[in-house]
Amino acid sequence: MRFFKFNILAFLQQGLSAKQFRRRAFADLLRGSEAGKASLNDVAPDFIERIQVQSQLIPSVLLNRLGTQEAGLSDAEATAKRERVGLNEVEHEKPMSWYQHLWLCYRNPFNVLLTVLALISYASDDDIATVVIASMVLISTLLRFAQEKRSNTAADKLKAMVSNTATVLRRDIAPDAEYHTATSLHARDAHRIELPIKLLVPGDIVVLSAGDMIPADLRILTAKDLFISQAALTGESMPVEKFAEQRDHSVRNPLERDNLCFMGTNVISGTALAVVIGTGNQTYFGALAHRVTSQDRAVTQFQAGVNQVSWVLIRFMFVMAPVVLFLNGFTKGDWVEAAFFALSVAVGLTPEMLPMIVTSTLAKGAVLLSRKKVIVKRLDAIQNFGAMNVLCTDKTGTLTQDKIVLERHTDVFGEQADVVLDMAYLNSYYQTGLKNLLDVAVLEHAEIHNQLNLASQFRKVDEIPFDFVRRRMSVVLSEYDDQHLLICKGALEEMLAVCTQVQHGDTVEPLSPTLLEKIRSVTTELNQEGLRVVAVATKRLVPERDIYSVLDEAELTLVGYIAFLDPPKETTAPALKALQTSGIDVKVLTGDNELVTLKVCKEVGLTVKGVLLGSKIDLMDDAQLAAAADTATVFAKLSPLQKERLVMALRGNGHVVGFMGDGINDAPALRAADIGISVDSGVDIAKEAADIILLEKNLMVLEAGVIEGRKTFANMLKYTKMTASSNFGNVFSVLVASAFIPFLPMLPLHLLVQNLLYDVSQVAIPFDNVDEELLLQPQKWNPNELSRFMLFFGPISSIFDIATFALMWFVFSANTPENQTLFQSGWFIEGLLSQTLIVHMIRTRKIPFFQSRAAWPLIAMTVVIVAIGIFLPMGPLASYFKLEPLPLSYFPWLIAILLGYASLTQAMKGFYARRYGWQ
Structure with missing residues (x-):
């Protein structure tokens, strides 16, 4: 299935749910005055013929053909149909098989590079290097596979908590039915029930009102002032009015038929009664599915940030690896060994664990947020949650008790x-x-x-x-x-x-x-x-x-x-204060009167810097609105499009904007915001447009979610900083050693084992603690800051690597090719321990272990890796890894070097933070 040609992590990071992706792809596919007509060539002729007939039949004949009645289907009839036609889902939404998922977890440039190196090692009869490199690929792939499997399972469970429903008529509902029975309609034995959209079948009678999603392809039976937004299919912003009768029978395009509604659109206003004529793949939506699945998806800000981080390291790899190759080739004369060494250096600079770390960190954040009554529909929304610095919210039910x-x-x-x-x-x-x-x-x-x-x-x-x-x-x-x-x-x-x-x-x-x-x-x-x-x-x-x-x-x-x-909530004032402390500017966007809004703002302690009415917004151009949006706090008597325009203006001013709303009038602004926030009690279209769903409409819950989002982002940033600075420092040390030492400072095997152990030590980062001061302000991806950080802290480790070179050369006389194993063993231990130490040094601006202590899983992993790193040269496996035991007198020197490294890094952290800040 072509839909799954993309990496699942990228899909989660993409910023769209499956439904949202298809709808936006449709919008891109069909946008334009001739959009709908252009798409007809891609819909099967028999589908067009069937839907034309269903549009033209008189209601009684249509209902008879569908095997239903005006009072709807019985529960037994609906169940039988569902077993025959399946769930109301488009087929390509089904999860990929485990082997497809495993292949996608493997298929990235870093693993491909490692695989090539493993094949070269195997062809050269270097069995040890082959095993080590293959282990790196296997661990990286399996860890990612396991984490993504867990995160997908968790995400599916969370999304199931906020499933959309449709109002359906049922006849003779069984007393023990799980559905909620509402008031009877005029039709005999007909009852309104709320049914999950996926359970609809052809012949179901659906009741539509403002705010509803169109759950399947429908033929309208009765309608009153029914206006439908078809922007998701046609890209046209203006809603169209629908009727029970088709006025122009010559119209062939289904989207232009007066009495048809299609899955993926939504009701703007009015009411209607309609019958389901198509579900799942038998909808207009499903008929165009193959066109959608071939569309490339736009890269979101989050994914762009991750990609930029990767490319920063890849660019250094492309520069450093050739330099190491030529330097060692010319100075040592063994170009084959130099090539292996250069490839090992390249491996050392590849962030092969980055996808796994990002996925597991986001998944852990989503689960923790769910415990705080915050349901994440898109994993990468967590990063936007933490980066949000402006929150636009409605008044009713958010600032007030919602008990009017x-x-x-x-x-x-x-x-x-x-x-x-x-x-x-x-x-x-x-x-x-x-x-x-x-x-x-x-x-x-x-x-x-x-x-x-x-x-x-x-x-x-x-x-x-x-x-x-x-x-x-x-x-x-x-x-x-x-x-x-x-x-x-x-x-x-x-x-x-x-x-x-x-x-x-x-x-x-x-x-x-x-x-x-x-x-x-x-x-x-x-x-x-x-x-x-x-x-x-x-x-x-x-x-x-x-x-x-x-x-x-x-x-x-x-x-x-x-x-x-509608009195203010008791929790509103402390929540607003907490949001302000967290660096979030709260703005109130409401359709209500400005005097009522000002009264509420005063009671909850929200300082109002200015008031702007919707009538004045219409008179402003974009530049004027951008200036006014930053200065005002209350925006009153707004229409839905005015809310959307305000959100776009704030984003244009460089803010990361969150919008919180639960009504149909909030849907445009929810889509326009960097992060749309709705509540489980909101209308369907609001929940569909939102990225995050609150199970409780409470700003205190929202503030807790923001803090958790910042923790998640901080832990992702730690890994990139650690990996970038540590790997760059190692490669810089390799360049220095290669220029002055007559043998390889470390064998390719040593570099690979060291890199493997270091990567494994990072697996616990998603569970790490985060300093309080890092949670006070919004945070963003900043690849330029990462490059500066890497260049600033990487060479610090090289100073002590060079000190280790001098120690092994002058103190332990490892200065000839015959004694190179001793030299390499000394640098192997120092290099691994300094890399592991930098994890604790860079994870915090404070003094590690004393002022800021890592979480126990990270500490435990550090201890295990340090023990393995010392055991390899000192234990019985030393000769197998081409290492040798070091004299005990080496270890006091090692401790001194590590303490010096920690002290200098701590001092430089203070200087760096004062000059550039500490993210």
Whole structure:
């Protein structure tokens, strides 16, 4: 399967879930005015024919062909179909086989280089070098395979905790069914249930409302103001309206059919009832799958950082290896031995453990985050989590308790009026779109005041669903046959725009400038008390029709206001303080009134530097918005596209931006942010767009996740610093020794064994502790800083390597080719121990072992590797590895050299940190 031609680590680092990758690939594939038409050549003709027929059939005939009814399938029928057609998943999402995974874990430039060296050694009858190099390849591949297998398993389990669902009709649900049964619909024996999307089958009847993902290919049966975003398939940003009937039967492109919806799109507004006509590979999505799998994926910032780190080391390898080859070839005269030695040096500079270390560190971070109620959908999002320095968040439910209560219901003059509560209750009760927390609060308040029998006196005629442009919604009811009653509620300014009269008691009067001023005064006072104001208006209509539209929201009579209270959470103030301490600037992006938002910000201790309204954002160009985005703290009365534009402006200013939201209006901004954060209770489209899901909508949980992300990043950075500086120092020492010593300072076998042992010692780095000060500020990949670090600390080890050369040459008289084994044994131990020591020196800016102690797995691994390094020359295997025992008088000198190395490195760390900082 071509989908798996990429390394799985790269896939995880890529920054897209399988679904997100396919959708973005579709967007790239189909973008443009002729996008959809251009893709038809790649869809099987029989698929086009089938979907055309399903679009044209009358609903009763279509339902009969699909073996279903208006009330949906029974549980038994759905199970039988699922066994026949399979799960609602595209086939190439299936996990790769173990041997494919193993091959991909092996296939990287570093392992290929080692394999070539092993083959050369084997051809040269150098069995020991062959075994050692093969062991390096085997250990690197198997460790990576095991870690990635564990990380994939953990990631799958975590993602399963936040699976998307669809609202489906079922007939005759068994009493012991695991699904949640909701209110019955008009169809007999039909019940709404929430079903995992993958369990849908053809013939299922699906209920759609704002915020829903389209879970399969659907034929619409009924629709009311249904607008669908098809950007994931066509790249077109504007939503399209869908209907139950096809208006133009000559349209061949399925995406342009009025009564069809496709997997991967989402509902912007409105409601609908639809039947599933295709699942899995039988969807339009599946029909184009082979085109998607051939598309190359864009490299994310994280993957680019990892690649840059690798190439820094590879460039040094390409420079150093030839220099070592020619230097040893000319000075020693043995070009074959020089070639082996140069290849060993090249191996020493290759970060073959980097993929394994990165994967295991990210996987461990994801598991730890899950324990803190943070679910990571993309492993590389952890790095962005730690790098985030601006957090954009909504107000409701994040800063506040998300437990909205209806505090007051007043007329236009601020006096309590029961008629306002009655109208608001009827509106919330009869609307079938996305019921938000305000509707829930109205219904609960009405229940307390025994108004439930009010709804039974009315019959619903029609509904005009909410959208984020109008910011209001209406229902049309009939109490008597001689008139219809339109009840509209929404944001104050948008309501005033369609009102021409106001009601006070039994009198109705025109909306004059004086009254308008009074209205603003009353609502401002309510806002300053921290109450969110929603206006309620009505309109009496002659019952000439049963279908109404947005155009009917005109010449309304303002009845009054309902005011809601959403008190701040107790945890918000300490969480904001913790985020500020962590170097994260919090900005509030809300569709609510600025006065209410300022009141909440004051109560939670958030310092507001400036306020910017959505109406002013529309008047700004990109440069003006970029400047305003940095200076303001509160952005109020925003539309979804304004939120997205603000996030893009902040990113353009160089910030790593996180956006936290859970509504359909947050989806564009979630996609635009470096890291999208949603909650498990959010709408489907918000969870799909997010990179991280919080199981609890709490800034304190978020702050804990940020810290864990920084720990994960810090441990990845440790490995790259250690590997780069240590390997560069070793190679620099090799160059010096090669120029002045008449024999090889270390055999290729010694270099390979030393490198193997050092790499094994790094396996415990993902479990290491991190200093507190490294968690205080956001962190980013910085390849340029890595090069500077390598050049700064690498030569320090060379100073003490040269001291070891002098020790072996002058003190122990290992200065002839006959005594080269003693020389090589002395440098082998010193080189391995200094490399292992640098792990503890560079992992912290503090004094190691005293001010900052590594985690016990890393300490244990260090002790084991040091013991093996000393045992090899001193034990019975010495001759096998072409080493020899050293005199006991060597070891006091060794201790002195290592202490000197540690002291100088510690001193240089202070100088480096003061000048360049310590990441």
